[in-house]
Amino acid sequence: MDNIAIKTQNLVKHFGKGDTLVEVINDATFEIKKGELVALIAPSGAGKTTLLMMIGCVLTPTSGQIWLGEEKVYDNKWLTKEKRRIRREKIGFIFQAHYLIPFLNVIENVTLIPQINGVSLKEAKKEALELLDYFGIKDKANEMPANLSGGQNQRVAIARALANKPEIILADEPTAALDSKRSVDVVKMLKKIAIEQSVAVIMVTHDEAMVPLCDRVLTIKDKKVYNLSIDEYKNKTVV
Amino acid sequence: MINLAYKDVSHALGKFVVTSMGVGMLLGIVMIMIGVYRGMVIDAQVLINDINADIWVVQENTLGPFAQSSRVHTDLKDSIKAIDGVDKSANLTFQNIQMPINGTDERAFVVGYDPFGEINPINPKTIIKGRAILKEHYEIVTTDKLGYKLNEKIALGRHEYRVVGITHGTVSSGGDPLVFLSLKDAQELQFSYSNFRIRSDRERGIKSSAQQLVNCAVATLKSGYNPQMVAKEIQKYKHKSVYTQSQEKEILTKNLIKMASKQIGMFTVILIIVSTIIIALIIYTMTLEKIKEIAIMKLLGVPNSLIIKMIAQETLLMGILAFFFGLIFSHLIYTKFPKRVVLQNPDAIMLFIIVIVASIIASLIGIKKVISANPAEAIGG
Ligand SMILES: Nc1ncnc2c1ncn2[C@@H]1O[C@H](COP(=O)(O)OP(=O)(O)OP(=O)(O)O)[C@@H](O)[C@H]1O
Ligand SMILES: [Mg+2]
Numbered sequence: 001m002d003n004i005a006i007k008t009q010n011l012v013k014h015f016g017k018g019d020t021l022v023e024v025i026n027d028a029t030f031e032i033k034k035g036e037l038v039a040l041i042a043p044s045g046a047g048k049t050t051l052l053m054m055i056g057c058v059l060t061p062t063s064g065q066i067w068l069g070e071e072k073v074y075d076n077k078w079l080t081k082e083k084r085r086i087r088r089e090k091i092g093f094i095f096q097a098h099y100l101i102p103f104l105n106v107i108e109n110v111t112l113i114p115q116i117n118g119v120s121l122k123e124a125k126k127e128a129l130e131l132l133d134y135f136g137i138k139d140k141a142n143e144m145p146a147n148l149s150g151g152q153n154q155r156v157a158i159a160r161a162l163a164n165k166p167e168i169i170l171a172d173e174p175t176a177a178l179d180s181k182r183s184v185d186v187v188k189m190l191k192k193i194a195i196e197q198s199v200a201v202i203m204v205t206h207d208e209a210m211v212p213l214c215d216r217v218l219t220i221k222d223k224k225v226y227n228l229s230i231d232e233y234k235n236k237t238v239v
Numbered sequence: 240m241i242n243l244a245y246k247d248v249s250h251a252l253g254k255f256v257v258t259s260m261g262v263g264m265l266l267g268i269v270m271i272m273i274g275v276y277r278g279m280v281i282d283a284q285v286l287i288n289d290i291n292a293d294i295w296v297v298q299e300n301t302l303g304p305f306a307q308s309s310r311v312h313t314d315l316k317d318s319i320k321a322i323d324g325v326d327k328s329a330n331l332t333f334q335n336i337q338m339p340i341n342g343t344d345e346r347a348f349v350v351g352y353d354p355f356g357e358i359n360p361i362n363p364k365t366i367i368k369g370r371a372i373l374k375e376h377y378e379i380v381t382t383d384k385l386g387y388k389l390n391e392k393i394a395l396g397r398h399e400y401r402v403v404g405i406t407h408g409t410v411s412s413g414g415d416p417l418v419f420l421s422l423k424d425a426q427e428l429q430f431s432y433s434n435f436r437i438r439s440d441r442e443r444g445i446k447s448s449a450q451q452l453v454n455c456a457v458a459t460l461k462s463g464y465n466p467q468m469v470a471k472e473i474q475k476y477k478h479k480s481v482y483t484q485s486q487e488k489e490i491l492t493k494n495l496i497k498m499a500s501k502q503i504g505m506f507t508v509i510l511i512i513v514s515t516i517i518i519a520l521i522i523y524t525m526t527l528e529k530i531k532e533i534a535i536m537k538l539l540g541v542p543n544s545l546i547i548k549m550i551a552q553e554t555l556l557m558g559i560l561a562f563f564f565g566l567i568f569s570h571l572i573y574t575k576f577p578k579r580v581v582l583q584n585p586d587a588i589m590l591f592i593i594v595i596v597a598s599i600i601a602s603l604i605g606i607k608k609v610i611s612a613n614p615a616e617a618i619g620g
Contacts, residue, residue: 058615088540099535103250
């Protein structure tokens with residue numbers, strides 16, 4: 001149990017009710033270990049974002065259970081009032097768009113959550129600069145997001161997701177806006193972070209070429225979530 | 240800890256300042272409006288204060304001489320002097336006329352007084368050039384607002400008058416600029432304006448009684464006498480309406496300018512309400528404009544307290560900035576108004592409180608909306 005970062009049990013998510021009922025996920029039961037990079041691959045509308053947002057304590061499941069590390073956070077209801085504390089302390093979010101705060105410059109965007117978590121400004125800045133250096137955009141630290149290219153902003157967004165030293169990174173199509181070379185770089189980097197910091201990473205992708213870089217594959221078929229090894233996924237043995 | 244309000248405002252500083260300036264101008268106009276109201280009330284009493292008589296004696300059963308027309312005989316001034324307690328007395332005339340200025344006519348209010356009498360209605364402090372009237376005829380003192388120069392000749396009625404003095408800040412109870420004439424000139428102007436009028440009166444067999452009529456008599460009291468008691472005494476013997484100075488002021492504020500001040504007062508109240516709504520709307524939309532960024536912050540785990548602090552600080556900053564712009568704006572333009580505008584600190588403070596309360600309420604509504612926003616929607620679409 002020690003090395004489990006994410007665990008779900010019979011997780012269900014329906015939207016609406018009656019005539020407008022949309023069943024998106026009827027059963028998600030899986031475990032993801034620390035240090036694993038997991039690809040989440042499924043057709044559009046299958047419920048990938050929905051699943052990610054439930055794990056991220058953003059979207060409330062219909063029923064089921066969720067553990068993040070040792071902490072059980074959901075058991076047919078949220079077990080904590082401080083979902084936002086869990087998000088800012090345990091989770092790093094990356095999206096297809098960068099979603100940087102437009103009125104904060106690069107380094108302020110990256111240090112915002114660590115500062116709220118109680119890290120001193122000096123320490124937060126030092127770590128943020130290291131991250132920005134790692135992504136080759138240290139010289140942009142004092143720029144506003146509006147003055148950066150899409151790729152640069154996406155790297156800032158990834159740096160932001162890492163800045164709070166999360167246990168879990170939830171990445172919703174982080175490479176969709178990048179060219180294939182950069183995409184491979186980002187995925188490799190996520191893999192490196194997963195290993196080095198024993199972070200569990202779930203990465204939504206439509207790009208089959210990324211699969212070999214990952215440890216496992218989550219997929220959704222007929223509203224059920226499957227957790228497969230790379231081989232199982234390639235041979236389509238289960239699904 | 241990073242200050243989000245500071246960051247947000249400095250990121251869009253121009254827009255923030257321009258918006259505050261716009262709101263500030265609105266507030267400035269509200270301040271001017273309140274000032275116009277205050278000015279009216281003050282104007283109403285300027286003349287009475289300058290005359291500074293304890294007792295006003297007017298035609299029986301009238302609220303004269305300002306709120307209602309009044310005529311009394313010139314000998315009234317002498318007969319009231321016989322009343323115990325009366326120190327000095329004088330006859331006065333009041334009337335509105337049109338003054339010819341640069342080919343157009345300007346409305347003015349004429350005060351006629353006896354330059355050799357006991358009570359001089361011109362407050363010496365108000366004379367900025369020249370002197371008061373010293374001759375029986377054909378001299379005039381005008382207020383600076385009318386734009387006449389010293390020694391200029393002005394044609395009124397059948398005669399020409401020479402400007403011998405210029406006063407500042409002298410207005411009638413209605414805010415019209417004042418001119419002073421000798422009692423005799425003023426009587427003639429009031430009661431026999433033109434040669435034609437005099438001829439037609441003669442033809443009708445009307446003997447001119449002009450020189451025997453004035454609009455009121457005023458009196459000052461010897462020290463130790465109660466104006467109310469003396470007023471009663473005069474009323475008893477002379478069959479006139481008699482008012483003390485404070486009663487006369489009350490007649491003016493309560494009767495004469497009541498409607499006008501109510502009108503301005505109502506307009507001011509409406510203006511305050513409208514600007515409050517506009518400020519509230521601006522602050523509300525300013526908050527909602529940021530709903531996307533706020534949803535992202537919530538998604539990342541930024542606590543509500545920080546978001547509320549940001550909105551509250553921006554709101555207060557806008558309120559304060561707008562108020563000071565308003566203050567500057569109103570002080571820049573208030574002297575340009577033709578009638579008296581009086582900007583008073585308590586009014587400004589009251590307006591400031593209204594603005595801040597309105598801003599806070601508006602931001603609370605905005606905050607409520609923002610706080611209930613779904614963070615999942617931040618990444619939707
Ligand atoms: N708030 C909502 N109300 C109703 N239905 C919703 C809501 N959010 C998502 N859905 C539905 O749930 C399903 C899954 O949506 P989701 O966004 O998770 O798909 P996805 O796998 O991420 O797709 P994509 O690859 O296009 O991003 C879709 O059919 C969508 O219409
Ligand atoms: Mg999606």
